Amino acid sequence: MDDSRTAVAVARIEPGYREAIDGVFQALGGIGALVGTERRILIKPNAVAFNPEHFTSIEFLEALFSYLRDYGYTKLALMENTTNGAFTRLVFAATGYFGICRRFGVKPVLLDEEPYIPLKLPGETKPINFPKILMEEVLEGSAFYLNCPKFKTHSMTVLTLGVKNQQGLLDDRDKMFEHHHQGLHRRLARIYKAIRPHFCLVDAKVALRYGHFPAKANLADAVVPCGVVFGGPDTVAVDVVGARILGYTLDEVEHLRICNTDGLGQGDLTEIDIIGELPELPDKPLPYQILRRFPDNLRIVAGKEMACTEGCRGNTEVFIEYLAGDFRGKGGFSFICGKGISDEELEGLPKGPILVVGPCAVQESLPRLEKLYPRRKIRVVNEHNDLAKMATQVKRLMGVSTLRMSPLSIPSSLYHLGVARIKGSRSRIPSLI
Numbered sequence: 001m002d003d004s005r006t007a008v009a010v011a012r013i014e015p016g017y018r019e020a021i022d023g024v025f026q027a028l029g030g031i032g033a034l035v036g037t038e039r040r041i042l043i044k045p046n047a048v049a050f051n052p053e054h055f056t057s058i059e060f061l062e063a064l065f066s067y068l069r070d071y072g073y074t075k076l077a078l079m080e081n082t083t084n085g086a087f088t089r090l091v092f093a094a095t096g097y098f099g100i101c102r103r104f105g106v107k108p109v110l111l112d113e114e115p116y117i118p119l120k121l122p123g124e125t126k127p128i129n130f131p132k133i134l135m136e137e138v139l140e141g142s143a144f145y146l147n148c149p150k151f152k153t154h155s156m157t158v159l160t161l162g163v164k165n166q167q168g169l170l171d172d173r174d175k176m177f178e179h180h181h182q183g184l185h186r187r188l189a190r191i192y193k194a195i196r197p198h199f200c201l202v203d204a205k206v207a208l209r210y211g212h213f214p215a216k217a218n219l220a221d222a223v224v225p226c227g228v229v230f231g232g233p234d235t236v237a238v239d240v241v242g243a244r245i246l247g248y249t250l251d252e253v254e255h256l257r258i259c260n261t262d263g264l265g266q267g268d269l270t271e272i273d274i275i276g277e278l279p280e281l282p283d284k285p286l287p288y289q290i291l292r293r294f295p296d297n298l299r300i301v302a303g304k305e306m307a308c309t310e311g312c313r314g315n316t317e318v319f320i321e322y323l324a325g326d327f328r329g330k331g332g333f334s335f336i337c338g339k340g341i342s343d344e345e346l347e348g349l350p351k352g353p354i355l356v357v358g359p360c361a362v363q364e365s366l367p368r369l370e371k372l373y374p375r376r377k378i379r380v381v382n383e384h385n386d387l388a389k390m391a392t393q394v395k396r397l398m399g400v401s402t403l404r405m406s407p408l409s410i411p412s413s414l415y416h417l418g419v420a421r422i423k424g425s426r427s428r429i430p431s432l433i
Contacts (some may be wrong), residue, residue, distance in 0.1 A: 004079050004188045005271060005272070005273050006232070006237045006265075006266040006271060006273065007027075007028060007232055007237075007272070007273040007274075008230060008231065008232040008236045008238050008241045008272055008273070008274055008275070008277055009023070009024040009025075009027035009028050009230060009231060009232060009275040009276055010024070010228050010229075010230040010241075010274060010275065010276035010277060011023030011027070011132070011206050011230070011276055012227055012228055012276075012277070012280075013040075013227050013228060013229060016063065016229065017059055017060050017062075017063035017064075017205075017229065018063040018066060018067055020063075020228065020229040021063055021064055021201070021229055022067060023025075023215070024201060024229055024230065024231045024232075024276075025053055027275045027276060028232060028233070028275070030428050031071050032071065032105065033067070034080060034198075034199060034233065035073065035144050035198075035199075036074070036144070037141060037265075038075075038143070038144055039073070039075070039144045039145070040075035040076070040077065040142075040143040041068060041075065041076050041077070041143065041144045041146055042075055042077050042079055042109070042133070042134070042137065042138065042139065042143050042144070042145050042146065043061075043064070043077065043078050043079065043106075043146045043148055044080065044146070044147050044148060044165060044166070044168070044169070044197070045061065045078065045080055045097075045148050045149075045150075046082045046143070046148070046149045046150040046152070046160065046165050046168070047080045047082055047088075047091050047092070047095060047097065047168075048082060048086075048168070048213070049082060049083055049086055049091060049213070049368070050086075050090070050091045050095050050406075050407055051213070051215075051216060052219060053150075053206065053208055053214075053218055053219060053222070054150070054152075054208075054212070054213060054334060055091075055095050055150060056148050056149065056150045056203045056410065057150070057203055057205065058095065058096050058097075059099060059205075060148070060203040060205070060229075061078070061097070061100055062100055062103075062104075064148065064201070065100065065103075065104035066104065068338030068433075069104060071103075071336075072375070073107065076105070076106040076107070076193075077106065077107040077108075077109045077198065078097060078101055078106050078108050078109065079108075079110075079131075079309075080092075080097075080109075080110070080111060080168055081110070081111035081112045081168050081169065081170070081172075081427075082112075082132075082168070082169070082427070083094050083109055083168075083175075083386040083387065084175050084176065084309070084324070084385075084386075084388060084427075084428055085163065085268070085390075085391045085428070085429060085430060086427065086429065087416075087417070087420050087425050087427035087429055088110040088111065088112050088420075088425070088427065089110055089113070089419060089420040089423075089425065090406065090408070090413060090417065090420070092108055092110065093408060093412070093416050094406065094407045094408055098190075100394050107360055109133060109170075110420075110423070110425070111131050111133075111169065112158050112171070112172070112221050112358065112425045112426050112427040113420065113423040113424055113425045113426075114131055114132065114133055115131075115132040115133075116129035116130060116131060116132060116171060117129075117130055117132045117135055118130070119135070119192055119194065119211055121174050121187075121190040121191060121193070121194050122190050122193045122194060123186075125189055126168060126343060128171065128174040128177075129170070129171040129173070129174055129426075130194075131169060131170075131213075132148055132170065134187045134195060135325075138195065139166060139195060140243050144194060144198050144199070145195070145196075145197045146197065146199050146200075146201065147162045147165055147166070147196050147197035147199070147200040147201070147235060148200075148201050148202070148203060149161045149164075149165040149200070149202055149203070150202075150203050150208070151202055151203060151204035151205075151206070151207045151208065151209070151211065151226060151242065151245075152206060152207070152208040152211075152212045153207070153209050153211060153246060153286055153287070153288035154211060154212045154288060155182060155210075155211035155212065155213075155255070155288055155289055155290050155309065155314055155318060156303035156309055156310040156311075156314050156315075156400070157185065157188070157254075157255060157310070158248055158252060158253045158254075158288050159239070159241070159242060159243055159246055159248065159253060159288065160212050161202060161235075161238065161239040161242045161243075162197060162200035162202070162235035162236075162238055162239050163188055163189070163192050163236065163239055163255055163256065163259060164188055164189075164255065165216070166188070166191045166192060166195065166197075167188065167191065169191070169195070170191070171426055171427075172388075172426060172427055172428045173428070175385075176384060176385045176386060177312040182257075184255075184310045184311070185254035185255040185258060186255075186258060188255040188366075189258040189259050189262060189264065192235070192236075192255065192264055193264055194247035194261065194320030196235060196264070197235050197332070198233065199231060199232070199233050200231050200232065200233075200234075200235040200238040200239075201229065201230075201231035201352075202229065202230050202231055202238060202242060203229065203243065204227075204228045204229060204230060204245070204279075205225075205226060205228075205244060205249060206223050206224060206225055206226050207223075207224045207225075207226045207245070207254075207286060208222055208224075209222055209224055209246075209286040209287050209288065210222045210287055210288070210289065210290055210291050211290045211318065212289060213290075213291065213318050213322060214291070214321075214322075214325075214326070215293075215321060215322045215325025215326045216326050216408045218291055218293065218321075218325055218326035219400075221291065222291075226245070226279050226397075228276075228278075228279050228305055229280055229394070233250075234265045234266055235257045235265060236260060236264060236265020236266060236267055237265055237266040237267070237272050238267055239253070239256055240266070240268075240272065241259075241269070241272065241274060241278075243256065244269060244278070244281070245278060245279060245281065246285060246286045247282045247284060247286055248280070248285050249265045249269075249280065250261045250268070250269070250346050251387055255351070273321075273403050290317060290318055290321055291321065292317070292321065293321055293324060293325060294317075294320055294321060294324055294325050294331065295320075295329065295330060295331025295332070295398075297330075297331040297332050297350070297352075297367055298320065298331035298332075298333065298335065299333075299334040299335070299340060299349060300317075300334075300335045300337075301334065301335070301336050301337075301345050301346065301359065302337055302340045302341075302351075302385060303338025303339040303340040303361065303364070303365075304338070304339075304340035304341075304361045305338060305339045305340040305360075306338050306339050306340075306358075306361075307337050307338025307339075308338070311338045311358065311384060311385045312338070312357045312358030312360070312361070312381075312384060312385060312390075313337045313338060313357075313358075315385060315387055315390060316335060316355075316390055316394065316403060317335075318335065319387075319390065319391055319394050320335070320394060320398070321405050323394065323395060323398045324398070327398075327400045327405065329395075329399060329400050330398050330399050331398070332352045332353075332397075333352045333353045333354065333355055333397045334349045334350065334352065334353075334354045334355065335355045335357065336354060336355065336356045336357070336361050336365050336369070337356075337357045337358050337360070338360050338361060339360040339361065339363075339364045339365075340364075341361070341364065342367050343368065344370060346365060346368055346372060347372065349372075349373070349397065352362035352376075353376065353377040353379060353397055354369055354373065354376055354377070354378045354379070355378075355379045355380075355381075355393055355394065355397060356369065356379070356380050356381070357381045357390055358381065358383075358384055358385075359382060359383065359384055362380060362381075362382050366378070366380065371413070372388060376380070379393040379397065380393075381393055384407050386428075387428070388428035388429055388430055389390060389430075391430040391431040395430060397408075401432075402429070402430050402432045403432060411417065417429075
């Protein structure tokens with residue numbers, strides 16, 4: 001291997017995760033050379049939610065914790081801030097993250113409960129709330145930042161690996177900003193420019209197609225065996241190799257193209273040394289769009305402009321598919337989003353409530369809908385990409401309660417919610433009723 005070139009190592013999980021993790025680190029010089037000694041290691045999984053296959057697996061983290069401790073690294077922390085619409089304490093309890101942290105002496109760091117400080121991302125004028133622990137221990141300190149994403153496609157960004165995984169470092173309100181087709185990829189590149197992991201290690205026992213949030217009912221179609229762990233110190237290069245495994249090029253993943261153009265990492269696959277054997281590559285790219293398994297009696301009217309898959313439209317459709325698949329959520333309503341909707345498209349909507357999501361539709365279509373349907377119940381989500389409010393309205397329309405969505409018992413879910421609130425969690429969750 002040419003030391004001047006970027007390298008990404010790939011190791012088969014057979015016979016186990018631990019051997020694969022060791023194979024990746026050994027191929028790149030060994031864990032000691034990469035991390036050094038006596039450093040605290042902050043580990044960022046992908047724990048967007050508690051649904052099966054949505055999060056970095058327990059088996060992967062168990063092997064990683066055991067491996068690091070055997071090499072003398074005892075100052076370990078597992079940090080995450082889950083998706084807008086959930087809260088991290090519940091996800092850590094439901095996934096088993098709290099349990100493995102206790103077993104291995106790893107400190108759970110729930111970023112929604114941690115202190116934040118203002119930080120301006122490159123190219124932005126308004127400061128975001130940035131985790132104080134990352135500022136003090138990574139940007140200004142000596143801690144080692146290890147990014148451990150789950151190997152998934154993503155219905156809004158084609159894939160979600162190391163660069164996209166850093167969206168989870170942000171406060172819920174800050175995640176909403178520029179979450180549309182004109183801004184999301186640029187935002188991800190800005191976050192990556194502000195803070196870059198020292199190493200990215202991908203849990204790729206399986207790949208997830210049809211987006212990052214398939215319903216449990218759809219997992220048989222969504223899960224694709226992959227059987228590897230891969231990683232390297234250049235997260236952009238790791239993501240580009242991951243894109244290749246999924247069947248995509250650099251130019252098809254806009255945030256990676258931006259990172260490469262801005263000199264934030266190596267995006268040219270021909271300039272990356274791949275150590276080890278890639279899994280069998282697909283004949284065609286694994287689909288990243290959702291399956292669109294909606295209730296039959298749902299009407300969707302999307303504008304010709306700004307009906308963003310990356311924002312109001314995409315997140316609402318993902319949630320509708322999830323509730324329909326896993327909770328038998330009913331239809332019987334119309335969903336309106338985007339702008340550029342004609343009068344004819346709004347006329348003759350089937351009987352039932354109307355859901356208007358996002359500022360584009362609220363400004364352009366809501367006044368016309370109120371005139372056309374003065375007796376209808378019209379539910380409105382005013383802000384762009386407001387997952388908590390969107391989820392509240394959708395679950396009510398589909399007849400699914402928030403507490404029913406939790407895999408824990410109602411008393412346990414309420415307990416964790418109470419503790420999170422006492423601890424100062426800033427997570428924005430749907431209404432419980």
